[in-house]
Amino acid sequence: AQSVSQHNHHVILSEAASLELGCNYSYGGTVNLFWYVQYPGQHLQLLLKYFSGDPLVKGIKGFEAEFIKSKFSFNLRKPSVQWSDTAEYFCAVSGGSYIPTFGRGTSLIVHP
Amino acid sequence: DTGVSQDPRHKITKRGQNVTFRCDPISEHNRLYWYRQTLGQGPEFLTYFQNEAQLEKSRLLSDRFSAERPKGSFSTLEIQRTEQGDSAMYLCASSLEGIRTYEQYFGPGTRLTVT
Numbered sequence: 001a002q003s004v005s006q007h008n009h010h011v012i013l014s015e016a017a018s019l020e021l022g023c024n025y026s027y028g029g030t031v032n033l034f035w036y037v038q039y040p041g042q043h044l045q046l047l048l049k050y051f052s053g054d055p056l057v058k059g060i061k062g063f064e065a066e067f068i069k070s071k072f073s074f075n076l077r078k079p080s081v082q083w084s085d086t087a088e089y090f091c092a093v094s095g096g097s098y099i100p101t102f103g104r105g106t107s108l109i110v111h112p
Numbered sequence: 113d114t115g116v117s118q119d120p121r122h123k124i125t126k127r128g129q130n131v132t133f134r135c136d137p138i139s140e141h142n143r144l145y146w147y148r149q150t151l152g153q154g155p156e157f158l159t160y161f162q163n164e165a166q167l168e169k170s171r172l173l174s175d176r177f178s179a180e181r182p183k184g185s186f187s188t189l190e191i192q193r194t195e196q197g198d199s200a201m202y203l204c205a206s207s208l209e210g211i212r213t214y215e216q217y218f219g220p221g222t223r224l225t226v227t
Binding site: 044046090092097098100102 | 115116145152153154155156157160168203205207213214215216217218219220221
């Protein structure tokens with residue numbers, strides 16, 4: 001069975017600070033990894049994904065994530081956050097079916 | 113707007129009543145998924161359809177939960193004999209089978225409160 005652990009449940013930053021949200025997964029086969037974001041009052045949407053190839057993937061709005069297979073990790077990063085990045089962030093893992101198992105989420109608040 | 117829509121957005125019901133939720137996917141999408149999300153947790157997969165075929169239903173939470181997609185377009189999720197523990201947000205998502213199967217588009221959800 002696949003599982004996802006997100007270490008930080010609540011993160012509070014000031015604008016321009018750097019962000020790193022931790023995500024570790026457990027899965028026995030080839031993984032597909034995702035970060036989803038839910039902005040206040042909006043639908044859950046895909047931020048970025050990793051299937052294969054370059055372990056450093058870039059997503060929308062300046063976000064990136066790095067797949068480190070030896071650590072079973074897929075951490076999300078952004079060098080300089082903005083107030084508009086305030087949202088709930090979910091890490092997810094799937095196998096070939098593309099049905100994701102989600103972590104419990106990290107609530108990010110960015111103060112202007 | 114051609115996104116995923118769900119109806120109703122909020123439902124309050126008394127314990128023991130049956131409830132039904134509807135999801136209309138993006139029109140060309142042939143895959144449709146149902147999830148449940150409780151407070152402080154990520155979405156939990158329940159079931160999915162490819163066209164009208166329900167390909168995975170073992171993760172429905174109990175036999176009180178059922179879903180249909182009779183014509184491969186909209187879908188309904190029914191919960192019979194609701195319990196207070198069923199209170200949650202029920203999310204629907206859709207995707208297009210193919211190279212972008214992974215790209216699920218989520219609806220706004222139906223928030224269920226069982227009193």
